[in-house]
Amino acid sequence: MEALLKADIDEFKTHFLGEVVLPDDANYDEVRQIWNAMIDRKPTLIARCTSPEDVVQAIQFGRTQNLLISIRGGGHNIAGNAVCDDGLMIDLSLMKGVHVDLTTRRASVEPGCTLNEFDEVVQEHGLATPLGINSTTGVAGLTLGGGFGWLSRKYGMTVDNLLSAEVVTADGS
Numbered sequence: 815m816e817a818l819l820k821a822d823i824d825e826f827k828t829h830f831l832g833e834v835v836l837p838d839d840a841n842y843d844e845v846r847q848i849w850n851a852m853i854d855r856k857p858t859l860i861a862r863c864t865s866p867e868d869v870v871q872a873i874q875f876g877r878t879q880n881l882l883i884s885i886r887g888g889g890h891n892i893a894g895n896a897v898c899d900d901g902l903m904i905d906l907s908l909m910k911g912v913h914v915d916l917t918t919r920r921a922s923v924e925p926g927c928t929l930n931e932f933d934e935v936v937q938e939h940g941l942a943t944p945l946g947i948n949s950t951t952g953v954a955g956l957t958l959g960g961g962f963g964w965l966s967r968k969y970g971m972t973v974d975n976l977l978s979a980e981v982v983t984a985d986g987s
């Protein structure tokens with residue numbers, strides 16, 4: 815399969831603007847590592863996205879190649895669902911943008927942001943939203959699971975405070 819993929823990987827790289835990491839690359843072990851150090855899975859290819867367009871490209875590549883796909887946000891899922899064996903790991907951890915709209919007091923956050931990275935930006939404006947207790951957890955994965963933390967008794971779960979999301983669907987649209 816890897817020989818088959820070689821030409822396809824080169825083709826993929828012409829559309830994908832993020833970083834493609836392969837098993838022979840020097841940073842492969844570092845990039846595939848997640849919070850639970852007991853997880854030792856080895857994806858065939860890691861696509862480190864830098865934009866929603868990259869995510870679309872990565873999903874479409876995975877579908878075309880019939881690859882098992884895993885998605886990595888902050889990498890804190892204990893079962894290790896962020897990383898797969900012999901498939902495509904879509905790594906969102908480079909996407910760390912946080913934008914605060916002071917008029918509406920709303921923040922938008924990219925899917926690689928961790929709780930402390932989000933807090934650091936919004937707290938400059940005296941703002942906060944319910945997040946988890948461990949600051950290195952990913953905002954995206956935490957929100958997908960509900961999200962319970964210090965502010966939840968007063969303001970609810972993280973997901974209760976989610977107003978909208980830009981979603982790349984499983985068909986890559």
Ligand SMILES: Cc1cc2nc3c(=O)[nH]c(=O)nc-3n(C[C@H](O)[C@H](O)[C@H](O)COP(=O)(O)OP(=O)(O)OC[C@H]3O[C@@H](n4cnc5c(N)ncnc54)[C@H](O)[C@@H]3O)c2cc1C
Pocket residue numbers: 849884885886887888889890891892894895896906925945946947948950951952953954955956957958959960961962963
């Ligand atoms: C030490 C520790 C402390 C924790 N403390 C809390 C806490 O206080 N409160 C709380 O509510 N939870 C807590 N959790 C649980 C944590 O919120 C979940 O494990 C959460 O899923 C981690 O999200 P992540 O993005 O860091 O992890 P990841 O492993 O990257 O992602 C978690 C899951 O969501 C999927 N996913 C991530 N991002 C996306 C995306 N953009 N699109 C689609 N799928 C995506 C991944 O594929 C994976 O299945 C804690 C976990 C740990 C290990």
